[in-house]
Amino acid sequence: MPEAPIPQRRPRKDVIRNRNLLLETARRHFQQHGVNTSLEAIARDAGVGPATFYRHFPSREALLAEVLQFHSAELQGRQQHLLGLTNPLEALREWLLALEDYLSVFHGLPEPLVAAARLCEQNHPLTHPCEQLMETTSTFLQSAQHAGQVRQEVQGRDLFLATAAIAWIRGNGSTDPLAVMGLRSLIEHGYHPQEATPQN
Structure with a gap:
């Protein structure tokens, strides 16, 4: 028995x-x-x-992972809204802005998340939330790639790390808003498909 x-x-x-x-x-x-x-x-x-x-x-990372749950609801709400947009490139652009806001919620937040992305240790408290953010970024990215709006070689991890870099700069407070907008534009120009060079 x-x-x-x-x-x-x-x-x-x-x-x-x-x-x-x-x-x-x-x-x-x-x-x-x-x-x-x-x-x-x-x-x-x-x-x-x-x-x-x-x-x-x-650990500090365990505490931070739990605290971030307080702020994930708003990000998830923005994600669901963006999934309903008909233009995949616009959805990707708006998701990266939402991700940037999320990564800027606490000063210094990008560093431990980027470290977790680099280590990829399953027992690290920040690995799972970091992987979720990268997977969501990849979802929006792949939709834009399928529509021919983004270069095929671009990876979701690349855009996540680039967005984390902008969030770090914002949190540092040493760069003016126009410069931050310029960095966003530079990254966006980098993932757009390259136009064909006219033949003479």
Whole structure:
């Protein structure tokens, strides 16, 4: 006779409360000070000790991955809207702008995401959200490629990294908006199909 499954214990209310408080406090600190803010300051502001903090979030990347879930709903809403556009090139262009906004939500956010994209380690907390962003970028890219609006050799990973670079520049605050627009235009010109050179 098979053994009955052991019932799963539900988390205590204080455990759930501490976790939610840490996430909200971390989100506020990331917005004010960037993703490299002091983890000790987050724990102190949330009113928990370091041991409690690290039981919930063993690393900065684990905490950041959870906090990003707060901001993913808006990006997903923009994604669904863009999937309904009839012009694939316009959908790709608008998705890259939406992705840029998302990557700019916290100062310094592009660096850990790009690092996760480079390492491709499945146990890294940021690998899955990073892969999802690259897959979505590839979806919009491939639609534009099938329509003949984008060069076939362009990869979704390339556009993700280029967009992360612009988001990093925006977050750095040292480049004026016109220069950022110029960088966007330069990247867009790079993925457009090359026009044939007129023959004499």
